[in-house]
Amino acid sequence: MSQISSREPALLGVSDLVVEFPVEGHRRLRAVDGVSLTVGANEIVGLVGESGCGKTTTGNAIVGLVPATSGTIRFDGREMERGTAAEKRQLCCDVQMVFQDPMGSLNPRLPVGDAVFETLTVHRNRLGLTTREARQSRVTEIFDMVGLGADFIPRYPHELSGGQRQRVGIARALAVRPRLLIADEPVSALDVSVQVQILNLLKDLSQELSFACLFIAHDLAVVRYMCDRTLVMYLGEVVEEACSDILFRSPSHPYTQALLSAVPDVDKGLAARGKASNRIILRGEVPSRLNPVSGCPFHPRCPAAVDRCQSEKPDVADLGEGHLSCCHFSR
Amino acid sequence: MEHGKILNEKPQTRNPELGTRNRPPLIDVQGLSVGFRNGRDEVVVVRDVSFRIREGETVALVGESGCGKSVTALTLARLLPEPPAFHPTGVIFFRGREVLQMSSAELRAIRGGQIAYVFQDPATALNPVFRIGFQIEEAVRAHRHHVDSRQEALRLLALVGLSDAEACLRAYPHELSGGMQQRIVIAVALACRPKLLIADEPTTALDVTIQAQILDLLKRLQNELGMAVLLITHNLGLVADVAHRLNVIYAGSVVESGAVEDVLTAPAHPYTKALLGVVPRLGSTSERMQGIKGMVPSPSNRPAGCPFAPRCPRVDDACRRTMPSTQTAGGVDHQVRCCHPLKEKS
Numbered sequence: 001m002s003q004i005s006s007r008e009p010a011l012l013g014v015s016d017l018v019v020e021f022p023v024e025g026h027r028r029l030r031a032v033d034g035v036s037l038t039v040g041a042n043e044i045v046g047l048v049g050e051s052g053c054g055k056t057t058t059g060n061a062i063v064g065l066v067p068a069t070s071g072t073i074r075f076d077g078r079e080m081e082r083g084t085a086a087e088k089r090q091l092c093c094d095v096q097m098v099f100q101d102p103m104g105s106l107n108p109r110l111p112v113g114d115a116v117f118e119t120l121t122v123h124r125n126r127l128g129l130t131t132r133e134a135r136q137s138r139v140t141e142i143f144d145m146v147g148l149g150a151d152f153i154p155r156y157p158h159e160l161s162g163g164q165r166q167r168v169g170i171a172r173a174l175a176v177r178p179r180l181l182i183a184d185e186p187v188s189a190l191d192v193s194v195q196v197q198i199l200n201l202l203k204d205l206s207q208e209l210s211f212a213c214l215f216i217a218h219d220l221a222v223v224r225y226m227c228d229r230t231l232v233m234y235l236g237e238v239v240e241e242a243c244s245d246i247l248f249r250s251p252s253h254p255y256t257q258a259l260l261s262a263v264p265d266v267d268k269g270l271a272a273r274g275k276a277s278n279r280i281i282l283r284g285e286v287p288s289r290l291n292p293v294s295g296c297p298f299h300p301r302c303p304a305a306v307d308r309c310q311s312e313k314p315d316v317a318d319l320g321e322g323h324l325s326c327c328h329f330s331r
Numbered sequence: 332m333e334h335g336k337i338l339n340e341k342p343q344t345r346n347p348e349l350g351t352r353n354r355p356p357l358i359d360v361q362g363l364s365v366g367f368r369n370g371r372d373e374v375v376v377v378r379d380v381s382f383r384i385r386e387g388e389t390v391a392l393v394g395e396s397g398c399g400k401s402v403t404a405l406t407l408a409r410l411l412p413e414p415p416a417f418h419p420t421g422v423i424f425f426r427g428r429e430v431l432q433m434s435s436a437e438l439r440a441i442r443g444g445q446i447a448y449v450f451q452d453p454a455t456a457l458n459p460v461f462r463i464g465f466q467i468e469e470a471v472r473a474h475r476h477h478v479d480s481r482q483e484a485l486r487l488l489a490l491v492g493l494s495d496a497e498a499c500l501r502a503y504p505h506e507l508s509g510g511m512q513q514r515i516v517i518a519v520a521l522a523c524r525p526k527l528l529i530a531d532e533p534t535t536a537l538d539v540t541i542q543a544q545i546l547d548l549l550k551r552l553q554n555e556l557g558m559a560v561l562l563i564t565h566n567l568g569l570v571a572d573v574a575h576r577l578n579v580i581y582a583g584s585v586v587e588s589g590a591v592e593d594v595l596t597a598p599a600h601p602y603t604k605a606l607l608g609v610v611p612r613l614g615s616t617s618e619r620m621q622g623i624k625g626m627v628p629s630p631s632n633r634p635a636g637c638p639f640a641p642r643c644p645r646v647d648d649a650c651r652r653t654m655p656s657t658q659t660a661g662g663v664d665h666q667v668r669c670c671h672p673l674k675e676k677s
Contacts (some may be wrong), residue, residue: 273591
């Protein structure tokens with residue numbers, strides 16, 4: 001549903017991405033259902049939604065960790081699926097990922113410096129780091145950049161705190177000079193005071209090293225802080241997209257409105273004290289993906305749903321300034 | 332309706348914020364210290380913690396991980412196994428009786444019966460091999476004889492907003508979603524109409540829209556049943572939303588306490604202020620947040636003086652030497668444990 005970056009060629013362009021998984025009984029679970037998005041050069045784009053909405057699967061499909069059932073993913077104008085083996089390896093270098101759980105994504109038996117060194121060895125010719133010494137000095141350089149210092153290089157993951165481990169995860173991803181970083185819930189396992197350090201680090205490095213970032217998170221306030229543009233996903237579909245300022249100030253889709261009103265927020269909470277709550281409480285839970293919902297995917301929980309929502313799937317409404325909303329009543 | 336009966340027993344306030352200040356404390360914790368023995372190492376995790384909760388009040392205990400929030404909560408009903416935990420020092424008065432002096436029979440009567448817990452992860456709080464119905468009825472039977480436990484279980488499910496109660500009773504935990512599981516855990520906790528509900532990160536494992544449902548439920552139940560809630564969380568947004576009073580805990584000590592409005596609008600402790608500064612806000616512009624430098628010290632490695640001294644912007648020699656004592660800071664009941672508390676409104 002993305003149209004915003006059509007003026008300039010986007011770094012990453014995903015269109016009509018569908019990812020299905022086979023489940024028992026020869027059925028297919030559609031985890032991602034026609035997602036289109038773009039990430040421009042140096043842009044930080046947020047992808048938010050509740051668990052099970054398909055945001056992580058979208059990220060995994062972009063880096064090729066899960067195969068896309070249909071749809072196209074273009075990076076820098078080239079289709080990722082179609083390339084030669086050499087081109088695909090170049091893509092590995094250009095698109096890197098930071099995972100949610102740094103303990104689970106680092107080898108517990110490998111010193112963290114070696115984990116970074118290994119990726120440099122794999123991509124040594126593409127990076128021009130053919131000698132061991134060159135790679136070692138790159139490891140030192142990148143550890144310094146993420147605020148760890150060289151004395152962390154020989155340590156093992158269990159010797160590090162959660163925040164330090166996530167810095168290693170970021171160092172490993174950025175060591176090969178990617179142009180796009182997919183960050184999948186990079187701070188949700190961390191305490192608030194550490195969370196800010198990692199967010200600031202990612203923000204600063206994206207400026208300094210000029211890479212783009214697809215930032216996947218469930219915490220709306222974190223996305224608000226980090227991202228230039230935000231996409232909201234529900235049941236495998238993008239339901240609203242806008243630049244963050246607009247989306248958080250005047251959300252158009254009822255799901256985004258409910259999501260924003262559900263987030264506990266210090267300012268909102270203090271302002272509402274002693275008053276009747278005007279929070280939108282959604283009925284029920286996210287329906288199972290095995291029983292597809294007719295019409296608008298949100299209609300069973302939507303406070304504003306009418307008969308039409310049940311039968312007719314809404315089109316994308318363009319509200320101007322790149323604000324897109326997938327609801328019959330958006331205008 | 333039995334719940335109807337309890338409602339009539341005591342005057343019910345629609346807004347529990349009004350009038351809670353004059354009620355007698357339900358639980359009064361004074362100078363509580365809890366430690367663990369690990370081999371030859373002895374580690375004091377909670378140091379000299381004091382707070383009180385009045386009837387019908389929601390009190391929040393806020394801090395980062397490893398600060399001793401959960402250890403404090405578990406100690407209130409003596410749920411920590413001893414050893415490895417030491418016998419706690421200090422006093423805990425619960426409805427006028429000393430919890431730390433109680434026999435195991437007396438403790439069994441208050442655990443679940445008067446103090447109930449709701450934990451973070453509902454999937455591990457429920458037993459995977461028993462049906463939901465059995466688990467709720469078990470809690471009812473444990474403390475309330477002469478009650479039809481089946482009927483009571485059905486009523487509890489209705490109370491926590493589960494519509495198809497009969498089907499729920501027959502289900503196993505894995506057949507329910509996280510939000511439904513947490514409702515069941517709350518139903519089990521309410522089975523004996525506790526005076527104090529201790530909710531340890533009750534919504535952290537849930538999605539925001541489900542979190543809103545559960546918070547709404549807890550607020551409604553508190554109003555209807557008149558119980559006190561100790562809310563343990565790291566989320567200041569949640570505190571601003573539901574709590575009346577707030578205790579900020581850092582490295583095992585309560586560093587600031589007071590009414591939520593006072594503490595969050597005019598924090599007196601530099602840690603509270605720093606914590607407020609690192610919470611991402613929905614309404615914020617892209618103004619840069621300043622992180623808190625350094626890390627929470629581990630319990631075995633805490634500094635001698637004020638625990639926040641190594642990370643504090645206002646630190647001086649006095650802070651490093653001695654643990655500051657608790658002093659009053661402005662508002663009613665607003666207390667701070669700092670040598671150089673902040674005076675100005677932030």
